[in-house]
Amino acid sequence: MACQKFLTPADEPGTRTAAVGRRARPSDLAALVELDRTCFGRRAWSVRAWREAVTALGWMTVVIERDGAIAAASVLIPGLPRACLASIAVAPEWRRRGLGHTLVRDAIARARAASARWLALEVDRANRGAVGLYRQEGFAVSRRFWEDGRWRQEMLRRLGGVREV
Numbered sequence: 371m372a373c374q375k376f377l378t379p380a381d382e383p384g385t386r387t388a389a390v391g392r393r394a395r396p397s398d399l400a401a402l403v404e405l406d407r408t409c410f411g412r413r414a415w416s417v418r419a420w421r422e423a424v425t426a427l428g429w430m431t432v433v434i435e436r437d438g439a440i441a442a443a444s445v446l447i448p449g450l451p452r453a454c455l456a457s458i459a460v461a462p463e464w465r466r467r468g469l470g471h472t473l474v475r476d477a478i479a480r481a482r483a484a485s486a487r488w489l490a491l492e493v494d495r496a497n498r499g500a501v502g503l504y505r506q507e508g509f510a511v512s513r514r515f516w517e518d519g520r521w522r523q524e525m526l527r528r529l530g531g532v533r534e535v
Contacts, residue, residue, distance in 0.1 A: 405461055493522065
């Protein structure tokens with residue numbers, strides 16, 4: 371899939387900040403690893419995993435830059451009938467400014483463009499901010515499970531048809 375622009379919060383009525391999104395490049399690797407470590411600590415992806423996310427054919431890694439640095443990123447793995455939002459991270463200093471919503475909406479649009487019927491993600495149940503964001507964007511809990519010493523949940527969003535989840 372060729373690089374494409376998506377709506378930024380500046381294009382959406384009632385949002386708080388402008389963002390510029392683009393596909394990640396191999397030169398972003400160190401910044402992506404650092405963002406992931408800042409957001410997820412010991413559960414962050416390895417450098418090797420991030421290299422794959424940036425370079426693998428079909429994977430869609432999007433970054434949002436603010437003040438010359440990567441402020442947020444997402445990784446979408448297209449699939450049929452179900453795509454996976456494998457990662458979404460927003461730097462602590464840029465949270466609550468609409469960047470998460472922008473990345474989720476971009477992932478929804480990209481998954482639809484790839485003909486997926488569903489978009490899935492996993493999140494810690496205790497991460498109320500993220501769970502609330504996903505609910506606002508139309509996701510619903512499909513299953514709960516215990517993993518790595520914490521309760522997690524899978525959330526799904528229907529991408530087509532008459533009914534949304």
